Every structure is written in structure tokens, then in C-alpha cells.
Amino acid sequence: MSSMTVAKLRCCDKCDAPRTYRQFMQNHTTTPKLPAPEEEEERDICAICRLPYGSENLSLMMLDSRLAVTNLAGCKHIFGAACVKWLSRDSCTALHQRCPLCRTEWWHEKDPTDPDTDDQTKHTMSEQLARHWETDYSTARYFMYREQEYRHVYPPLERVALLASLKMRQAIGTAVMTDAIQLRLRKLQEKYVLTIAELAYDPMEVSLEHLMYDPFTFNNYYLSASCMRSAIYQTLTSMRGERLWQMYRDMVRGTQAGHEEYSLGAIERVWMQMFPGDEGDWVRFLLQVLEVAYPVVKADEDARMYENDEEEGLDQAYDTWD
Ligand SMILES: [Zn+2]
Ligand SMILES: [Zn+2]
Ligand SMILES: [Zn+2]
Numbered sequence: 001m002s003s004m005t006v007a008k009l010r011c012c013d014k015c016d017a018p019r020t021y022r023q024f025m026q027n028h029t030t031t032p033k034l035p036a037p038e039e040e041e042e043r044d045i046c047a048i049c050r051l052p053y054g055s056e057n058l059s060l061m062m063l064d065s066r067l068a069v070t071n072l073a074g075c076k077h078i079f080g081a082a083c084v085k086w087l088s089r090d091s092c093t094a095l096h097q098r099c100p101l102c103r104t105e106w107w108h109e110k111d112p113t114d115p116d117t118d119d120q121t122k123h124t125m126s127e128q129l130a131r132h133w134e135t136d137y138s139t140a141r142y143f144m145y146r147e148q149e150y151r152h153v154y155p156p157l158e159r160v161a162l163l164a165s166l167k168m169r170q171a172i173g174t175a176v177m178t179d180a181i182q183l184r185l186r187k188l189q190e191k192y193v194l195t196i197a198e199l200a201y202d203p204m205e206v207s208l209e210h211l212m213y214d215p216f217t218f219n220n221y222y223l224s225a226s227c228m229r230s231a232i233y234q235t236l237t238s239m240r241g242e243r244l245w246q247m248y249r250d251m252v253r254g255t256q257a258g259h260e261e262y263s264l265g266a267i268e269r270v271w272m273q274m275f276p277g278d279e280g281d282w283v284r285f286l287l288q289v290l291e292v293a294y295p296v297v298k299a300d301e302d303a304r305m306y307e308n309d310e311e312e313g314l315d316q317a318y319d320t321w322d
Pocket of ligand 3: 100
């Protein structure tokens with residue numbers, strides 16, 4: 001799968017395969033001549049932000065002037081330069097971006113969480129993670145890349161919370177990539193194709209921001225794999241997500257105690273009665289993810305109850321702290 005992607009991105013002598021954002025910008029974009037002054041009143045619009053070319057992008061403090069894709073098989077489109085730059089910064093699209101109109105691959109960056117990534121990337125990623133988790137740089141960097149020189153001492157309580165959060169992320173990430181969940185995701189994509197086709201033309205709308213307000217109304221199954229993981233994670237770790245976990249736990253415990261028969265459908269029905277505004281397909285899908293992720297998270301919770309942590313270096317840190 002990934003080797004096919006790489007072959008598709010081979011384009012010219014100057015780019016690597018896969019092509020990076022920087023190479024895309026340097027080797028495959030030009031700035032077309034501005035229209036003559038009399039044509040300016042009929043300026044066409046950037047297909048990403050739907051504003052006339054030359055509009056000001058306030059977040060980037062730059063003009064959305066024309067940027068033409070060039071010398072790239074399949075794509076000859078023009079977009080606003082600020083919008084293309086914006087795509088390279090958005091967490092959902094920065095690593096991998098296709099043309100919003102023709103879907104030709106524009107760039108495909110290496111995964112910055114890979115331990116083989118360059119030092120500058122490691123630095124940037126660790127700083128971001130430290131901010132996100134409100135922790136210190138060394139802790140974030142050690143969690144991300146496992147480099148020995150960053151195995152520092154930090155408060156044990158924070159360690160436990162970080163480990164739990166990391167384990168849950170891993171469990172959800174693994175669950176999402178299993179064949180069973182991927183198959184369900186494809187079924188949802190088929191079902192939602194019309195809704196999503198509209199969204200696909202406006203990457204600004206594809207942002208995950210709305211998840212911050214009400215993650216259970218999510219219905220965009222056409223996001224990239226990393227964005228889907230993020231959407232699932234955000235929903236399952238929200239306030240109401242905790243409640244879904246709890247209902248699932250209760251159900252499993254009840255079944256073990258021989259009470260009721262275990263059923264995802266039963267949880268879904270109760271949930272939809274409580275929250276009729278939620279997206280039923282999303283709730284059902286999350287329950288299927290929980291079914292796969294739960295044993296992993298539970299095993300970790302059990303292990304932590306016995307303080308039996310396989311992170312030796314962190315145990316050492318714990319001892320030093322005491
Ligand atoms: Zn190239
Ligand atoms: Zn634009
Ligand atoms: Zn295109």
C-alpha cells in the first residue's frame with residue numbers, strides 16, 4: 001500500500017519520493033501573472049476559502065494570491081497561496097495533502113513521530129506535545145522518541161496520567177487499524193458519500209474543530225486515517241465519552257456476573273434515548289471501536305493496580321522522586 005503511494009508521487013528529478021511539502025512548493029508551484037487592472041473586478045475566487053484572490057488571510061497575515069500547480073501529472077489547478085500554506089500547517093492535512101479539486105497527491109511528508117526523523121522535527125514535535133499535555137519538554141520527548149538522554153525525573157502522578165493517556169491512544173489507534181474496524185469504516189464511507197462529497201471541496205470545513213463542541217454529532221468518515229484516530233480519540237475522551245466507556249464497562253461486568261446478555265445494541269439504544277441528537281452511526285461505530293480497544297485498556301488498568309509497570313526507566317524515575 002505505502003509503496004504504491006510512493007511510486008505515484010515520483011514526478012521530477014528534484015523531488016524525493018514521497019515528495020515533501022517544501023519540494024511541492026519549490027518544484028511544482030508558480031505564481032501566475034496578475035490579471036490586468038481592468039480585469040480585476042471580475043477576479044475569480046480561491047476554491048479553498050471561496051474568497052477572491054488577493055484577499056487577506058488574517059491568521060497567516062498574508063495575501064491569498066494565485067498559486068498555480070505546475071509540472072505535476074493530473075493537476076493544473078490554481079489556489080490561493082495562503083490557503084495552500086494553511087493546509088501545510090493544519091494537523092489533519094499537513095502530512096499528506098491531495099488537490100482539493102482533482103485529488104492528485106500534492107505532498108506526503110514522513111511521519112514526524114518516527115524515531116528516525118531528523119532532530120529539528122523531533123524538537124518541534126516534542127515542544128508541541130509538551131504544550132498539549134502541559135508537561136515538560138524532556139518528558140514529552142522521551143515519550144515520543146524514547147531517547148535515553150531525555151529519561152528525566154518528573155512527578156509520579158503525572159507519569160501515571162501520561163502513561164494511561166498514551167496507552168489509551170495506542171489502544172484506540174490499534175483498534176481503528178484492525179480489519180474489522182476498517183471494514184466498518186468503509187461501509188460508513190459508502191453510506192455517507194454524498195454528504196462528504198460536499199465537504200471534500202472545502203478543506204477548511206474538514207477541520208476537526210467542531211469536535212471540540214460536540215464530538216458525538218460527528219459524521220465525516222472521509223478524513224485521513226490519522227484524523228479519524230483523532231476524531232475517535234477526542235470523542236471517547238470527552239465528558240460524554242467517559243460515560244460511554246462506563247456503560248460499556250458496566251455491561252461487560254454485568255455479563256461476567258451472569259446478569260444480562262452482552263450487547264452493543266442495548267447500549268446504543270439506551271444512549272440514543274438519552275441523547276437523541278447524536279449521530280447513531282457514530283455511536284454504533286464508537287462502540288465497535290470500544291469492543292476492540294477495551295481489553296487492551298483494561299489489561300493496562302489491571303497492570304497499574306499492581307504497580308507492575310514495564311517502563312523500567314520510569315520506575316527508576318519514580319524511585320528517584322521518592
Ligand atoms: Zn517533483
Ligand atoms: Zn483561499
Ligand atoms: Zn488539482
